[in-house]
Amino acid sequence: MTTPSPVRRRSGLALFWAVTFTTTLACWLTAIAIGGEPTSFPTAIPYLLGGFGPVFGAIAVRIRRAHRREPVPDHTVRLRQGGRLLLALPLLVLAVATVAGAALLAAALGGPAVDLTGGRDLVATAGGPVPFLISMLIAGPIAEEPGWRGTAYPRLRATMNRLQTGLVLGAAWAVWHLPLFFITGTVQNELGLFSWSGLLFTLSVFPMALLTGYAYESAGVIASIAVHFGVNTTMALLTVKSPATQAAVLMIQIVVAALLLASQRGRPATGRPAHGNHPDRKLGGVR
Template sequence: MAPTSNPLAGAPAGRHRGDLGLFVALAFGLSWASWGAAMGLGGSAMTPPTALPYLFGAFGPLIAALVVRVRRRRRGEPVPEHAVRFRSRALAWLPLFLVATSATVLGAALLAQAAGGPALSLDGARDVMADAGGPAAFLVSMIVSGPLSEEPGWRGTAYPRMRASMGRLQVGLLLGVVWSVWHLPLFFIDGTVQNELGLATPSGMLFAVSVVPMAMLTAYAYERAGVVASMVTHFAANTTMILLDVHTPVTLALVVGLMAVVAAFLLTVSRSTSGPAPSAGPAPAPAPAYAEPGAPAPR
């Protein structure tokens, strides 16, 4: 009897590619359409009517992640094997990620100062918090814009699906490039940090590059303790850079370099905590290349 094709062969890979493609299309489509509207309206990103499409655009990855999750549940499909579920014991990791990430940015700023760069000052931090409406309003805005609006998408949705067919460093680098490209329209909206830096300047290009090691660092946090940990890491990096007014090419270059070294080291030497634990028993027998008619499909 001629072998028949297994209807389940390649299904997980195809499903992951379909979900990933849907997520990327929605994340880019929603964000870029909203930011395009903000560019068309003109004015500052923080003043009406531009503020509405500008702020909505930041939630493109979160909305795309929710769509993919609802779609998966309606189909009765399992969670991707590399997805990291939240566990209460993961809370112990959060202060570590918060301090370590902030220390990485602070260390780069101190190195830049020692090399003749701008001196660190708390005056700029006070001004930033005052402009935001006070420390509490500033912290809320830093949690919502970036960590909450992006991490459930980039790390919670895209990362585990890419890990199904790629290594950790490969995913970190590729997803970092995609994430960096996603930010590009912000360079053309008045009032954003990216617009103040300018795309065609050394600082602007270094900011775009800095997203790649940032993606690697948040990926490590995600693998250790789930999406909450990647949100904390994202929050720590963004908040520290804004409070320290990191914008000069020297400081940004040191942030990129130091963060890349730390992230690559962690991803290289640490064992992945996502996916099923390795079995201590003998390797299972290979699945048959085909199923006889009427036989149960392999699982």
């Protein structure tokens, strides 16, 4: 079999972008047109489906790849590669620490005090800790990571370095979130698109893309899900909405992402096969 060129290996990206943005935009525009809170019927249906746009894109790419019998991209990190899944736990702790540490730092510098009252109310509204954690795991991490990291990331890495890949995905991710600012009741809508909080939220997507990218290369989609879940859940529990705390989170995550990228310098991607051999074409996560 001839070795596909990098362009060939990135060919699934156009399909991924098209399916992801089309399905998400169609669903979220429907939610905007219906009006009402994203937790109320019938708005909840298109709102939730829209969040799974990246997964729909990943499924479309996987189906086409299987139909064409194309090889798995070199930079795909498969679940069966060693014991690297154990790294998901410390990466989850690191993700939580970036938010909690930033909240404490902001409070020490004169920003709003750390308050768990809003977080407790949020957990109670969800029906308790278990339903709350399940909802936080599904809405965002599971709905997005198989697409952004599990599908788009390895294809972008065919011709880009880690920093470039993270920034490109960060830009796409930031644009993808924009409709949420116009859906009543979402966190983004409460922040406001044309506000310091809205701007800081949009900027925060870039270090998040780098952190989840590092997690993916370290231990695959499960690890990127863990990082995404850790940040989102801690932000919700600590009710991080003030510009001062958001700015602290942004700066700490930029520093952590820079340090992690520096630690990877000169190291080959986890998913890259040795001596140009392709990974197993049948096993692994979303590709």
